[in-house]
Amino acid sequence: MTEQQPVAVLGGGSFGTAIANLLAENGQRVRQWMRDPEQAEAIRTQRENPRYLKGVKILPGVEPDTDLDAVLADCELVFVALPSSALRKVLEPVAGQLAGKLLVSTTKGIEALSFKLMSEILEEVAPDARIGVISGPNLAKEIADHALTATVVASEDAELCSRVQSALHGRTFRVYASQDRFGVELGGALKNVYAIIAGMAAALGMGENTKSMLITRALAEMTRFAVKLGANPMTFLGLAGVGDLIVTCSSPKSRNYQVGFALGEGLSLEDAVARLGEVAEGVNTIKVLKTRAEELQVYMPLVAGLHAILFEGRTLAQVIEALMRGEPKTDVDFIPTTGF
Numbered sequence: 001m002t003e004q005q006p007v008a009v010l011g012g013g014s015f016g017t018a019i020a021n022l023l024a025e026n027g028q029r030v031r032q033w034m035r036d037p038e039q040a041e042a043i044r045t046q047r048e049n050p051r052y053l054k055g056v057k058i059l060p061g062v063e064p065d066t067d068l069d070a071v072l073a074d075c076e077l078v079f080v081a082l083p084s085s086a087l088r089k090v091l092e093p094v095a096g097q098l099a100g101k102l103l104v105s106t107t108k109g110i111e112a113l114s115f116k117l118m119s120e121i122l123e124e125v126a127p128d129a130r131i132g133v134i135s136g137p138n139l140a141k142e143i144a145d146h147a148l149t150a151t152v153v154a155s156e157d158a159e160l161c162s163r164v165q166s167a168l169h170g171r172t173f174r175v176y177a178s179q180d181r182f183g184v185e186l187g188g189a190l191k192n193v194y195a196i197i198a199g200m201a202a203a204l205g206m207g208e209n210t211k212s213m214l215i216t217r218a219l220a221e222m223t224r225f226a227v228k229l230g231a232n233p234m235t236f237l238g239l240a241g242v243g244d245l246i247v248t249c250s251s252p253k254s255r256n257y258q259v260g261f262a263l264g265e266g267l268s269l270e271d272a273v274a275r276l277g278e279v280a281e282g283v284n285t286i287k288v289l290k291t292r293a294e295e296l297q298v299y300m301p302l303v304a305g306l307h308a309i310l311f312e313g314r315t316l317a318q319v320i321e322a323l324m325r326g327e328p329k330t331d332v333d334f335i336p337t338t339g340f
């Protein structure tokens with residue numbers, strides 16, 4: 001009998017580790033690449049990722065490794081769980097090894113200057129690879145703790161979707177498929193910005209009405225933006241849209257929410273990010289999103305408000321006042337009325 005081919009996970013953070021463990025639980029051999037040899041050694045010897053996923057037992061099927069060439073040479077299915085700021089840098093030097101691979105991005109960010117989503121970078125770096133994404137309401141710690149969870153794998157490549165479904169589906173994890181890679185991935189990137197705002201609102205002790213208003217108007221704003229870019233608004237009604245928005249805007253486990261909470265407590269952005277010590281993609285996304293929304297002339301008052309607080313010296317009180325006193329609008333204004 002031939003030995004089963006391992007699956008690669010690139011990234012030694014909380015999400016890479018949670019996905020690696022999930023794959024191992026389903027009987028897959030996993031080669032998890034990370035850049036930090038000390039972290040790899042800790043996983044190898046202590047069977048724990050003490051910095052990013054403390055308290056979670058890492059299964060024997062997960063083999064940590066710092067040799068990216070060796071990991072890629074061994075695996076066809078590759079989950080890319082790197083921060084958006086690192087993905088291109090890590091993969092460009094090994095581009096020659098990526099042809100024919102199934103590359104699945106789990107990264108919820110947007111590249112600063114190009115405004116590219118991560119799967120678009122993968123396509124650029126590896127034009128002969130098969131590309132997909134996974135996204136959804138997927139807090140890493142909850143996945144690792146076996147909270148019942150669902151995600152979406154999105155790709156035009158139906159065979160890739162079913163490979164990912166069978167690799168990840170399990171007792172506590174369900175994987176839905178979608179052909180709308182762009183919409184699914186965009187939802188995951190945009191919601192991080194609103195989670196920062198939700199964290200701020202929580203720190204200010206705002207009530208349930210306020211939280212609900214925020215989440216619903218965030219959905220309107222992100223869908224309006226997505227429609228302008230040609231995305232299918234219906235995708236935003238699914239797990240990777242409203243599903244992820246709800247979890248990230250409601251949970252103190254979300255790192256973006258935590259940054260917002262710290263800002264609401266009066267910390268500077270720099271201190272809030274330093275206190276977190278992990279990736280909060282929304283901090284970079286807000287910068288590019290504000291510029292892009294202006295270029296495309298999409299009305300995004302929450303994005304503009306957060307940007308004004310973080311980078312234009314406006315106070316929270318001034319922004320809240322401006323948002324509440326803005327001109328009256330209609331409610332559901334973001335779904336095109338033709339074609340229904």
Ligand SMILES: NC(=O)C1=CN([C@@H]2O[C@H](COP(=O)(O)OP(=O)(O)OC[C@H]3O[C@@H](n4cnc5c(N)ncnc54)[C@H](O)[C@@H]3O)[C@@H](O)[C@H]2O)C=CC1
Nearest residue numbers: 012013014015016035081082086107108138139140278279
């Ligand atoms: N943690 C979560 O609950 C979820 C995270 N994601 C996404 O997964 C992506 C990765 O996030 P996490 O694993 O949560 O981050 P994390 O903050 O837990 O860990 C980041 C990891 O990336 C590594 N890293 C940073 N710069 C690097 C570089 N230049 N080269 C190689 N490795 C580098 C760090 O050493 C660390 O291992 C993010 O885009 C995030 O939005 C998606 C779903 C859930």
Ligand SMILES: O=C(CO)COP(=O)(O)O
Nearest residue numbers: 136137138139254255256
């Ligand atoms: O994307 C996530 C949950 O779906 C994780 O959110 P944070 O990156 O804010 O922790």
